[in-house]
Amino acid sequence: MTKAVTRAIFHGGIAAVLLALLGTASVQVFAQGTAPSAGQAVAFDRTKGNCLACHTMRGSDVPSNVGPELNDMKARFPDRADLIAILQNEEARNPQTIMPSFGRNLILDHQEIEQIVDFLYSL
Amino acid sequence: MPNRRIRARASLRVAVLAAAVAVLGGAAPAPDKTDPLADQKAFQASFGERFPQVPFADFANGPYAVSAPMRKQWEDIMQFPPYDFALDEGKTAFETPFANGKSYADCFANKGIGVRQDFPYFDTKTGEVATLDGTINRCREANGEKPLPYQVGLMASITAYMAETSRDKPFDIKIPDDPRARAAYEDGKEYFYTRRGQLNFSCASCHVGAAGQRLRGDILAPAIGILAAFPIYRSDWGSMGTIDRRFTSCSAQMRSEPLPPQDKSYRDLEYFLSYMSNGVPISGPGTRP
Numbered sequence: 001m002t003k004a005v006t007r008a009i010f011h012g013g014i015a016a017v018l019l020a021l022l023g024t025a026s027v028q029v030f031a032q033g034t035a036p037s038a039g040q041a042v043a044f045d046r047t048k049g050n051c052l053a054c055h056t057m058r059g060s061d062v063p064s065n066v067g068p069e070l071n072d073m074k075a076r077f078p079d080r081a082d083l084i085a086i087l088q089n090e091e092a093r094n095p096q097t098i099m100p101s102f103g104r105n106l107i108l109d110h111q112e113i114e115q116i117v118d119f120l121y122s123l
Numbered sequence: 124m125p126n127r128r129i130r131a132r133a134s135l136r137v138a139v140l141a142a143a144v145a146v147l148g149g150a151a152p153a154p155d156k157t158d159p160l161a162d163q164k165a166f167q168a169s170f171g172e173r174f175p176q177v178p179f180a181d182f183a184n185g186p187y188a189v190s191a192p193m194r195k196q197w198e199d200i201m202q203f204p205p206y207d208f209a210l211d212e213g214k215t216a217f218e219t220p221f222a223n224g225k226s227y228a229d230c231f232a233n234k235g236i237g238v239r240q241d242f243p244y245f246d247t248k249t250g251e252v253a254t255l256d257g258t259i260n261r262c263r264e265a266n267g268e269k270p271l272p273y274q275v276g277l278m279a280s281i282t283a284y285m286a287e288t289s290r291d292k293p294f295d296i297k298i299p300d301d302p303r304a305r306a307a308y309e310d311g312k313e314y315f316y317t318r319r320g321q322l323n324f325s326c327a328s329c330h331v332g333a334a335g336q337r338l339r340g341d342i343l344a345p346a347i348g349i350l351a352a353f354p355i356y357r358s359d360w361g362s363m364g365t366i367d368r369r370f371t372s373c374s375a376q377m378r379s380e381p382l383p384p385q386d387k388s389y390r391d392l393e394y395f396l397s398y399m400s401n402g403v404p405i406s407g408p409g410t411r412p
Binding site: 052053054062063064065066091096098100101105106107 | 321322323324328329332333336337338339340343
């Protein structure tokens with residue numbers, strides 16, 4: 001439990017340093033699409049994604065392991081459409097899943113899902 | 124609107140599943156006749172397989188049975204159990220006669236001492252499931268007293284005291300040979316497994332499928348023995364809560380409309396869960412983070 005937390009904090013630290021290093025370049029990247037911070041806000045909002053209820057990821061305050069830890073997303077899900085599909089309707093991939101079908105059940109709209117995927121790709 | 128769509132899809136899925144089971148045939152029990160005892164055996168065996176390190180009786184301790192760090196925290200809390208005040212209040216209330224001179228003891232077998240494990244029971248007179256909490260209020264009303272609110276306060280204190288006098292007695296829920304009792308059991312079972320609300324969770328999603336896992340700070344309690352510790356003091360609530368309080372808060376957590384306390388479906392659900400837990404000892408009142 002504490003390992004996951006320290007790892008998360010550590011990741012957070014690295015990201016902050018990276019952001020600082022990237023400096024103006026990152027601002028340009030953000031400007032094109034939606035800012036990753038918008039995605040993080042939707043993902044963490046308990047009335048929206050509430051992802052932290054089930055997943056541990058960078059920025060988690062308490063660890064959850066109902067679902068797998070979300071990290072390294074670009075390497076694991078190189079195709080953006082796969083992540084969109086998971087958020088749209090994970091029940092299509094796994095009918096038994098406990099993960100809510102965010103898109104299908106109108107919990108998140110299309111734009112919010114895109115924002116969250118941007119955020120996931122920063123993990 | 125989307126809910127209806129989900130329900131339709133869910134029932135389609137059930138139908139497909141049923142068809143699959145029918146095709147597999149053989150080992151499955153006759154589909155038209157429910158067998159609660161077979162359900163119970165399978166239910167208990169599945170938790171035994173999932174948590175081989177947990178002694179059966181320990182399922183009375185909810186999340187503590189399946190998480191060593193939580194158990195350590197619990198042992199520390201239990202130096203000064205936070206439900207002690209409720210026990211005192213409940214004992215006093217239980218022993219104080221009503222205005223008409225009668226008391227709670229007159230409404231229960233064995234004067235209400237050591238009977239928690241027999242609740243809920245199927246009342247063949249009313250044709251419905253009678254819970255401990257409901258019986259307490261019926262007792263009050265029969266003796267000219269106002270019923271108590273169901274979720275917090277004195278109801279929690281009185282049931283805390285009654286549970287404490289029943290500690291270590293195993294759940295002993297009976298399903299009499301009465302089609303109405305069978306129907307109540309079936310209704311509770313269906314309630315437990317039906318996905319509902321925008322998040323499309325069932326009770327089983329969290330307390331069977333994800334039992335023992337971490338949902339934010341909480342460890343999800345396994346469904347077996349899940350009512351043995353009630354009522355509970357929850358630090359999160361800062362007070363005691365009854366089974367109704369937990370059912371309504373989990374319903375809200377699922378973003379489905381909570382039912383009124385003691386609604387028929389909640390009583391049937393309690394009947395199902397308690398019957399599945401036969402043999403697990405009463406451990407209430409409990410304390411939770």
